[in-house]
Amino acid sequence: MSQRNISLSIFFPAFNEEENIRATVTQAQAIAEKISNDYEIIVVNDGSKDRTGKIADELAASDHHIKVVHHNPNQGYGAAVWSGVQAATKDYVFFTDADLQFDLSELENLVEHVPQYDVVIGYRYKRQDPFMRLVNAKGWNILNRILFGLRVRDIDSAFKLFKRDIVKDVPVKTRGAMLSAELLVRLQRQGVVFKEIPVTHLPRLKGSPTGAKPSVIVRAFKEMINIYHEELGDIRHIMLSKFVMLGAVNTFVDWLWYLALTRSFGVFADHLVLAKGVAFLIGSIPIFLGNAYWVFPKGSPITTTDHIKLYSILAAAFFINTAALSGFLILGFNDVVALILATGTSFVWNMSVAWILLIKDRVRIMVYKTA
Numbered sequence: 001m002s003q004r005n006i007s008l009s010i011f012f013p014a015f016n017e018e019e020n021i022r023a024t025v026t027q028a029q030a031i032a033e034k035i036s037n038d039y040e041i042i043v044v045n046d047g048s049k050d051r052t053g054k055i056a057d058e059l060a061a062s063d064h065h066i067k068v069v070h071h072n073p074n075q076g077y078g079a080a081v082w083s084g085v086q087a088a089t090k091d092y093v094f095f096t097d098a099d100l101q102f103d104l105s106e107l108e109n110l111v112e113h114v115p116q117y118d119v120v121i122g123y124r125y126k127r128q129d130p131f132m133r134l135v136n137a138k139g140w141n142i143l144n145r146i147l148f149g150l151r152v153r154d155i156d157s158a159f160k161l162f163k164r165d166i167v168k169d170v171p172v173k174t175r176g177a178m179l180s181a182e183l184l185v186r187l188q189r190q191g192v193v194f195k196e197i198p199v200t201h202l203p204r205l206k207g208s209p210t211g212a213k214p215s216v217i218v219r220a221f222k223e224m225i226n227i228y229h230e231e232l233g234d235i236r237h238i239m240l241s242k243f244v245m246l247g248a249v250n251t252f253v254d255w256l257w258y259l260a261l262t263r264s265f266g267v268f269a270d271h272l273v274l275a276k277g278v279a280f281l282i283g284s285i286p287i288f289l290g291n292a293y294w295v296f297p298k299g300s301p302i303t304t305t306d307h308i309k310l311y312s313i314l315a316a317a318f319f320i321n322t323a324a325l326s327g328f329l330i331l332g333f334n335d336v337v338a339l340i341l342a343t344g345t346s347f348v349w350n351m352s353v354a355w356i357l358l359i360k361d362r363v364r365i366m367v368y369k370t371a
């Protein structure tokens, strides 16, 4: 694209940036004048308690390209970004932070890649943040890759250019720091290809950062967990992880019952396999109910056939478990070792059969239903 032809909205989420906002907007004006005949600059004042909103209003009064969106009260980074996307009216939307941690003139390097790419992301090749932030960011990136399959070098880099049509209707649910990741996950799943290019990152000289505040981090993790369970997680992984969690808790309770019975009652001390059987039966009630009503996700009511399958798996597990215990006892193992080995045996049985008979099948049914 001839660079002066780009129709461009530039916006900044801004929370308590009174010392930076004027310089940020001035830099934006300079680059926008250089690369676009048709641009707007939007300041999203995210409920600032300082003079950010007032300064932004003054700037808007002095230049018709500048607009201001006010939040009251503060809603968080993701909410501010999403308001900016919704307020934008031009063909392409670019946003960065209002704290002068990026060199806005590098926007030109992003614009070079449109219209070939609909999303161009600047990654910070040398991030100027404290060591712990870098470690946290690395962990966050890995987690997003594992949970959602997101393949982006620098998820939270605030230097991104989108085609507005591509981004404006993405049904993002989160409004905290998870928004960047959620948006990219959803776009990646739509088959959008990201162009990533290196950008300079500078230390924050004025104002205070909020990205590492415990409340911000806690909210981001809550959002990550919710969005994983509600929508974006691989349904098979969710079901399997619930199944394993339930099994682990149950095994523990089962062992406690076994130890309690064999160590307190002579009859069970003389009949270890009987004790194990009784412990297993006691534990089978919560595990059966848990599997039937918790492992299966919302919107997939469990059928009678599923109940029968679950019941059969559990009944078979009962026999395998007690048979394995007798076997290991006959082989001369101490009863606690035999107990652990027997549990291992029924664990392998449970996992493989539940996967084959229940979870895999259930996914097929769900996919079939929604297709």
Ligand code: UDP
Pocket: 012, 013, 014, 015, 016, 017, 046, 074, 075, 076, 077, 080, 096, 097, 098, 099, 101, 208, 209, 210, 211, 212
């Ligand atoms: N910001 C916002 N709302 C908030 C927190 C931050 O709009 O609740 C803005 C902030 O003014 C800045 C950008 O989001 O422009 C990134 O915030 P910050 O620099 O504090 O994050 P960090 O760089 O530490 O990750």
Ligand code: MG
Pocket: 097, 099, 101, 204, 209
């Ligand atoms: Mg910053």
